[in-house]
Amino acid sequence: MNPFKQKRDLLAALRGLKDGEHIVTCGACGSKYARETLAENLYVCPACGYHFRVSAKYRLKITLDPKSFHEICGGVKGKNPLSFPGYDEKLQKERQKTGLREAVVTGTGKIDGYKAVVCAMDIRFMMASMGTVVGEKITRACEYATKNKLPLIIFVSSGGARMQEGILSLFQMAKTAAAVSRHSEAGNLFISVMTHPTTGGVTASFASLGDIILAEPGALIGFAGPRVIEQTIGETLPEGFQSAEYLLAHGFVDRVVSRQDLRRQLAFLLKVHDRRAKR
Numbered sequence: 001m002n003p004f005k006q007k008r009d010l011l012a013a014l015r016g017l018k019d020g021e022h023i024v025t026c027g028a029c030g031s032k033y034a035r036e037t038l039a040e041n042l043y044v045c046p047a048c049g050y051h052f053r054v055s056a057k058y059r060l061k062i063t064l065d066p067k068s069f070h071e072i073c074g075g076v077k078g079k080n081p082l083s084f085p086g087y088d089e090k091l092q093k094e095r096q097k098t099g100l101r102e103a104v105v106t107g108t109g110k111i112d113g114y115k116a117v118v119c120a121m122d123i124r125f126m127m128a129s130m131g132t133v134v135g136e137k138i139t140r141a142c143e144y145a146t147k148n149k150l151p152l153i154i155f156v157s158s159g160g161a162r163m164q165e166g167i168l169s170l171f172q173m174a175k176t177a178a179a180v181s182r183h184s185e186a187g188n189l190f191i192s193v194m195t196h197p198t199t200g201g202v203t204a205s206f207a208s209l210g211d212i213i214l215a216e217p218g219a220l221i222g223f224a225g226p227r228v229i230e231q232t233i234g235e236t237l238p239e240g241f242q243s244a245e246y247l248l249a250h251g252f253v254d255r256v257v258s259r260q261d262l263r264r265q266l267a268f269l270l271k272v273h274d275r276r277a278k279r
Contacts, residue, residue, distance in 0.1 A: 026052075027050060028048050028050035029045060029047050029050065031045060031046075033045075033046075038052065042054075043259070044258065049218075050218065051195075051196065051218055053195075053196065056105040060105065062263065063109075063111065063118070063155075064109035064110060065112065065113065068109045068110040069107050069108070069109040070107050070109070071105065071107040072106055072117075073136075073140050074105075076136060076137055082166050082168070090126070090164070091126075094126055098122060102133045103121060103122055103126055103127075103130075103158075104122065104128070104134050105120050106141040108144075108150070111263060111270055112267035112270070112271070114270035114271060115150060116152065117141050117144055117148075117150050117152050118152075119155065120154075121155060121156055121202075122157070123158070123159075126162065127159030128158040128159065128202075129160060129162035129163075130161055130169060130173075130176075130200075131161075131162035131172070132165055132172065134172065135173075135176055139172075139176055139179040141154075142179035142180055143182075145183055146182055149188060151188060151189040151191065152180075152189070153190075153191045153266065154190075154193065154206065156193060156195060156198045156202060156203075156207040157194075157195045157197065158203075158207075160200020160201050160203075161173075161201040169201070172201070173201045177205045177206055180206045184209075189269070189273045190212075191210055191214065193262070193266075194213065194219055194221050195215070195219050196219040198219060199221070199225070203221060204223050212254050213254050214256075214265065215244035215248070215253045216244065216257065216258070216259060218243060219243070220242055220243065221242055221243070221247055222242035244256045
């Protein structure tokens, strides 16, 4: 018997997996876990630290104080502004699959008692691509935070602009960037938390404008993909290019924070900002 497979089977047995139980395989090291085991570890692989993708609602649940979240703009739902073939059906399918109206959830909540406006993008909904509704919800969240002098936290995850909405989706880059700029000019804090993956027009707009930019370990962060860049410049890219750790080393990200430590880190930043604001 393959000794590597034997070792993995032994580890699986020690983790309490049973026949017929829902098993999840780590995308990095191949370790297998019961879903309950992963949930206890916030969907981070205990063996290698790989961060699984999580939904927007789960993200808010593990980050915010219990029962403190209040959604804003929850009724906003996208249409088909360019009458793109099959787009209406695609949106309906995504809503049924995720239980969401769109690819971002916005609202207010508290972290260790400190109130903030929080947005969480959900990669399950059309790769959290930014169309008119995603841009509008993030803009309204920024404006609400500005009006009420609240810190803004955005958990970013996106495949880029939504092609079914054409130039209208690209307009959202300028709109969200302007809203974030007004929020900053009013003296408010914006924390951008980049998760896997953060790409395209979202990276090139509001996601990169945080006063503080955090990232989860191993997150892919960039504009175009590595293959496109290599074909464009005709050169081989450095190993690990566009990873959160690479960008931290080159000054694009302020800190790489594991999911288990993220809530504590955010609470600390809100506490420091709150003390400075009261001076």
